[in-house]
Amino acid sequence: MAKFPTFGGNNNNNNDGNKPLYNGQEDFDIQFRQAYENMPFKLFESAPRYGNKHNLMFQDTADGLFPLEESKQTYSGYLGASLDQILNVRQCPVDRMTLCVTSDPEMEKCIKMRTALKAQLLKPEMSCHKAHSHVNCMQAIQSGLADVTVLDAGDVYTAGLQYALIPFISEIYNLGTPDYYVIAVAKEEDPSTELTYLRGKNTCHTGLFTAAGWIIPMAFLISNGWVRPYGCDSVRAAAEYFSKSCVPGALSAEYNLGLPYDNLCDLCHGASYRYCRRDASEDYYGYTGAFRCLIEGGGNVAFVKHTTVLENSDGKRREWWARNALKEDFELLCPDGTRALLPDYKRCNLGKVKSNAIVARGGDQYNLTQLNAYINLFVYAQQFYATKDVDDFSFSMFSSAAPYADLIFQDATRQLRVIKPELRWYSDYLGPDFMRARRIVDCHAGAAGLTSSWVTLVAALGFSIYLVRGA
Incomplete structure (x- = not known):
């Protein structure tokens, strides 16, 4: 444990280390302790005289003030070896x-x-x-x-x-905890949309190969046999199963290493180069973007995280597209084909993700x-x-x-x-269930990637059970 200098006084005209700093202090010195206790003013007292405060001006534990030697009347001389320890704490070994x-x-x-x-x-x-x-x-x-x-x-x-x-x-x-639930959300006024049969529906996704918007929902649909897997080509599977979608990044060669499908961007809202981009320049990108796609973009279902609807409804956002959005207007689509209210996300979800x-x-x-x-x-x-x-x-x-x-x-x-x-x-961070889900939807998911539909379905069996349980 490092030792640091105590609080000190400064008097350039007094070099006697044993003499009190000023004559008035003699009235408060130890030899007059009894008289000091009875005096109305005490130099080293804070509480309770001045409220529940301590160490006002001087430390409460101080016994007196004494002058410093001339060699110690600079900050470096006073701090001595303690200065090196202070500088080490304030310095960072990494510049930028x-x-x-x-x-x-x-x-x-x-x-x-x-x-x-x-x-x-x-x-x-x-x-x-x-x-x-x-x-x-x-x-x-x-x-x-x-x-x-x-x-x-x-x-x-x-x-x-x-x-x-x-x-x-x-x-x-x-x-x-460092995770969230993946949910499928639909409008309460659209009872015909259910998770077990989304063929021909319009869908809103956070982005291609994002966890909540693509990997978990597509792995769920493929694992349960509702969507033809085409080996592990989830992009083709979605393009041929859904009618129109907004999947930011679906036309980007950095994310879609297969064929581009225009209908996966038909619902997207970005103009010019922003169209269907997998970043904030596309209006329907991300969780809030996918929810906005559901509200105003013609989507039947949005795949988002469990906090998304509550973050963007009931007046929490001032943008015009969200002004009339009430949480009661939306429902969760459950894995068994039923529906649930938004607070029931722990039971009605597609899985848990980091x-x-x-x-x-x-x-x-x-x-x-x-x-x-x-x-x-x-x-x-x-x-x-x-x-x-x-x-x-x-x-x-x-x-x-x-x-x-x-x-x-x-x-x-x-x-x-x-x-x-x-x-x-x-x-290790993502966990085995997510790793399995990624291999189901991505033909390029490492050496362990699956390349045939029957192998995909066999490997997905355990994952399907996990999703229905809702993690």
């Missing part, structure tokens, strides 16, 4: 951390976050790098152009498998010093900026400026939690 984002709105928030962290003198200093996609962010981290990014569980899989990136911090939503995570370099590029510095930065940052009650003059990590949602972090995030070291490999 670059956060990768994928859209202009996220870049704007990243710059505001950088300014906010700098205002609190948090280290390492944060900088921002804009990539054109989440895959491009993974490549930027691997090459050293960026250091960290925030990914959906589906992208955590890709980042770990193809780029050896590791998750080290996860988002925590209202469950108190929450979004922050990833960094792993494998041969793993650097524990860097990783610990990044962890400390995010942990301390949320202590200052986790509040959601913001105005034009403040910053919140877990809020997004209208009309956007879920910029960098999910708006439903309540805190960030460090992932245990033993779970920092993508397969």
Whole structure:
């Protein structure tokens, strides 16, 4: 345990180390302790005379004030060896951390976050790098152009498998654990839509190969035989089963390695180059985007997380598309073909998935010093900026400026939690059920990818049972 100097006085005209600092203190010295106790004013007393306060001006435990030697009348001379320990605490072994984002709105928030962290003198200093996609962010981290990014569980899989990136911090939503329920939502006024028969329906998805919007629902439908699997080509399966959809990323060669199907983007809303993009520039991207697609875009069902409807209904969003949205207008589609009210998501769901995570370099590029510095930065940052009650003059990590949602972090995030070291490999973090689901829907899901429909269905049997149970 380090020893630090006590509080000291400063008197340049008195070099006698044994003489009191000023004559008035003699009245309060130990030799007059009895008289001191009876005096109305006590130099070293705080409570209860001044309320329930302690150490006002002087420490309550002080016995007296004495002058310092001239050699100690500077901060470095006074602190001595303690100064080295203080400087070691204030210095960061890592100079900079670059956060990768994928859209202009996220870049704007990243710059505001950088300014906010700098205002609190948090280290390492944060900088921002804009990539054109989440895959491009993974490549930027691997090459050293960026250091960290925030990914959906589906992208955590890709980042770990193809780029050896590791998750080290996860988002925590209202469950108190780093996961959420995947739900299928339909309008209460549309009773003909049910989960067991969606052929010819219009569907809204968060993005191609995202966890809640694609991997879990498509694996569920294929596993139960409601959708023809075409081996493991879930893109073709969806295109031929659904009528129209919005699946952001379905036309991107970075995510869809097979044939493009135009009907998977027919419901999307983005204009020009933003059309069907797998980032915030597409209006129907992400959880809020998929729910908006259900409300105004002609969708019959939206695949989202269990908090999405409550986040965007009953006046919680001011955008015109959400003004008339009431939670009573929507119902959950259950795996057995029935319906349930929104609060019943723990029973009526498609499965449980790990929450979004922050990833960094792993494998041969793993650097524990860097990783610990990044962890400390995010942990301390949320202590200052986790509040959601913001105005034009403040910053919140877990809020997004209208009309956007879920910029960098999910708006439903309540805190960030460090992932245990033993779970920092993508397969360990995501769990065996998710790994199995990914192989069902993705022909390129590593060496263990399944290549024939009958093998897919056999391997999916256990997963199907798991989904019906609702995790």
